[in-house]
Amino acid sequence: MKQRRKRQEKFMEERPPMSGWRRFARVFFGRKVVLFGLIVLALYVLIAIFADLIAPYDYKQINLQQVLAQPSGEHLLGTDTAGRDVLSRLIYGIRPTLIVGSATILIAAVCGTILGLIAGYFGGWIQTIIMRCIDALMGFPMLLLALVIAAVLGGGMKNIIIALGVASIPTFARVMCAQTLIIKENDYIIAGRSLGFTNWHLMWNHIVPNAFPPLVILATMNIGMVILMEAGLSFLGIGIQAPDAAWGSMVSAGYNRLTSNPMLSVAPGIAIMLIVFSLNMVGDGLRDAVDPRLRGTL
Amino acid sequence: MITYIIKRLIQAVFILLLLTFIVYGVMRFVPGDPLLMYLGATDIQALSPEALDQARQELGLDQGILVQYFKWLGNVFQGDWGKSFHFKADVLLLISQRMPVTIYLGVLAFFFSSTIGISLGIIAAVRRGKWADTVATLAANTAITIPIFWLGIIMILIFGVSLGWLPIAGFTSPFDDFWLSTKKLIMPVICLMIGSMGSNARLTRTSMLEVIRQDYIRTAWSKGLKERVIILKHALKNSLIPVITVMGLQVRFIFGGAVLIEQVFAIPGMGRLLVDATFGKDYMVVQGCVLVIGIIVVLTNLIVDISYGWLDPRVRYD
Numbered sequence: 001m002k003q004r005r006k007r008q009e010k011f012m013e014e015r016p017p018m019s020g021w022r023r024f025a026r027v028f029f030g031r032k033v034v035l036f037g038l039i040v041l042a043l044y045v046l047i048a049i050f051a052d053l054i055a056p057y058d059y060k061q062i063n064l065q066q067v068l069a070q071p072s073g074e075h076l077l078g079t080d081t082a083g084r085d086v087l088s089r090l091i092y093g094i095r096p097t098l099i100v101g102s103a104t105i106l107i108a109a110v111c112g113t114i115l116g117l118i119a120g121y122f123g124g125w126i127q128t129i130i131m132r133c134i135d136a137l138m139g140f141p142m143l144l145l146a147l148v149i150a151a152v153l154g155g156g157m158k159n160i161i162i163a164l165g166v167a168s169i170p171t172f173a174r175v176m177c178a179q180t181l182i183i184k185e186n187d188y189i190i191a192g193r194s195l196g197f198t199n200w201h202l203m204w205n206h207i208v209p210n211a212f213p214p215l216v217i218l219a220t221m222n223i224g225m226v227i228l229m230e231a232g233l234s235f236l237g238i239g240i241q242a243p244d245a246a247w248g249s250m251v252s253a254g255y256n257r258l259t260s261n262p263m264l265s266v267a268p269g270i271a272i273m274l275i276v277f278s279l280n281m282v283g284d285g286l287r288d289a290v291d292p293r294l295r296g297t298l
Numbered sequence: 299m300i301t302y303i304i305k306r307l308i309q310a311v312f313i314l315l316l317l318t319f320i321v322y323g324v325m326r327f328v329p330g331d332p333l334l335m336y337l338g339a340t341d342i343q344a345l346s347p348e349a350l351d352q353a354r355q356e357l358g359l360d361q362g363i364l365v366q367y368f369k370w371l372g373n374v375f376q377g378d379w380g381k382s383f384h385f386k387a388d389v390l391l392l393i394s395q396r397m398p399v400t401i402y403l404g405v406l407a408f409f410f411s412s413t414i415g416i417s418l419g420i421i422a423a424v425r426r427g428k429w430a431d432t433v434a435t436l437a438a439n440t441a442i443t444i445p446i447f448w449l450g451i452i453m454i455l456i457f458g459v460s461l462g463w464l465p466i467a468g469f470t471s472p473f474d475d476f477w478l479s480t481k482k483l484i485m486p487v488i489c490l491m492i493g494s495m496g497s498n499a500r501l502t503r504t505s506m507l508e509v510i511r512q513d514y515i516r517t518a519w520s521k522g523l524k525e526r527v528i529i530l531k532h533a534l535k536n537s538l539i540p541v542i543t544v545m546g547l548q549v550r551f552i553f554g555g556a557v558l559i560e561q562v563f564a565i566p567g568m569g570r571l572l573v574d575a576t577f578g579k580d581y582m583v584v585q586g587c588v589l590v591i592g593i594i595v596v597l598t599n600l601i602v603d604i605s606y607g608w609l610d611p612r613v614r615y616d
Contacts, residue, residue, distance in 0.1 A: 033439075132312065133316060136313045136316035136317040136320060137320070138547075139313050139599075140550070141550045141553045141554030141557075141595075144591070147572075147573070148584060151577065152324055232558050236557070236573060237577075238577075248445070252447075255451055255562075265452075269451070272445050277443040
């Protein structure tokens with residue numbers, strides 16, 4: 001008996017010294033660059049929420065007396081061609097950026113997951129039809145697909161979200177389909193089936209939760225790309241346009257005043273870079289903390 | 299191998315059919331009467347309803363979408379890609395003028411993004427944790443976050459306007475004036491390749507780190523081989539497998555980026571054609587561009603898949 005307990009204690013000692021959460025936290029918060037990303041993201045979110053309090057001017061306020069003012073104490077980043085304060089527009093520009101980024105990914109993730117799940121779970125001709133359509137969409141640049149869809153729907157935030165969302169579906173569908181194909185071969189799914197669980201129950205309660213980590217990581221890592229694409233569309237003149245503040249169209253508007261007022265284009269570009277960099281780093285950190293094996297695949 | 303290629307080619311044809319059909323369907327949801335785009339508002343008001351109906355019939359706009367799609371497809375095979383009402387020119391002619399520009403740009407960007415990206419990744423992996431790794435990784439992580447149109451603008455500002463080293467816009471064929479053409483292409487190619495370069499570097503680093511941990515690399519070390527031989531001859535080939543997979547996808551990114559970069563640098567390529575056509579609701583041109591870009595992307599993916607066999611003899615094509 002004593003010997004047995006001893007053996008048991010020995011077994012206990014050999015268990016990994018850290019719980020899953022602590023390991024996660026140690027890896028995730030252990031890297032300075034991830035921490036930097038998190039802090040920047042938190043700052044962006046706070047600024048977006050309290051934009052009304054922080055912004056020195058009304059971002060839509062046209063002031064023809066102060067057109068194209070250089071950066072000064074009064075206007076830290078100067079004013080644009082309509083005399084609007086660039087810093088205020090930059091601050092308010094966080095809102096559409098964050099909204100478009102997260103809403104797009106939400107649409108793409110939900111639709112992509114459902115499509116991939118159905119395709120992977122049922123297999124056969126259902127999989128063939130769904131995945132060939134996904135392949136067809138993958139055979140075309142995402143930005144161009146979004147451009148064509150946005151041109152059909154017209155500009156504005158809602159349509160941009162739809163266009164980018166549809167263009168981002170294939171990535172999620174592919175990952176989810178691959179995950180489902182692996183997970184459905186597990187014994188617990190076969191056991192569940194023999195117990196008479198419905199397909200819906202198996203998919204929703206057993207496959208989706210197990211496929212969740214890679215999907216969440218994929219989502220985080222894709223928000224940055226979506227923000228870049230949104231900026232690209234706005235730059236081309238089809239996204240969110242003035243008087244609403246969007247960084248992409250601000251860069252585009254400043255393009256013609258490059259030599260006299262470089263800040264008009266430079267500042268929004270830096271704002272875009274900073275948020276995309278932070279999102280990518282947080283995504284990387286999340287991936288390494290949850291499952292380092294996913295490196296190279298996501 | 300041959301059967302595999304034939305199978306993939308048949309698949310590619312289906313993918314292209316599906317892609318063009320989807321885009322055809324989407325474009326047809328464009329609000330407004332397509333006839334309006336052919337004739338212009340003033341003409342439409344001048345014409346009687348009967349004459350309008352006749353024009354509609356002549357253009358085939360009275361038929362269903364499916365019929366129109368297959369008609370377009372049949373014409374494409376006969377070399378008739380339709381007429382652009384926006385540019386007042388033959389679509390095939392327009393595309394054949396613009397395509398070489400974008401392909402030249404794209405091939406250069408693809409070449410440099412692969413070579414520089416993979417080299418950066420190797421350096422980072424081999425010198426893991428050293429300053430070279432920090433610099434290369436930071437460069438790669440920054441490269442994938444830069445909005446390329448913004449980078450283009452900044453480069454124009456610095457190298458074109460302030461320093462005056464490079465011409466800021468336009469395109470010259472390398473056959474007309476090679477030196478001028480190269481000078482004009484430096485900035486666009488850097489902008490176009492930067493994102494792919496970053497992701498190539500990141501991926502190469504990760505996969506190289508995996509490979510150099512393996513036993514056969516240790517054996518190579520213990521045989522007394524030089525570091526250069528081990529890395530370039532033994533480790534590189536295996537660590538390129540995941541990188542090559544993503545390279546196929548990168549062709550998409552480069553084409554997507556070409557739209558933005560051609561706009562910034564005023565380069566008359568396919569990207570600009572597509573943007574102008576999309577805004578002008580010139581769907582014959584959009585349709586043609588989609589087909590051509592689709593063919594290029596699908597073919598490059600096929601080449602990528604075939605090159606697996608060379609990289610990894612375990613891959614069997616059946």
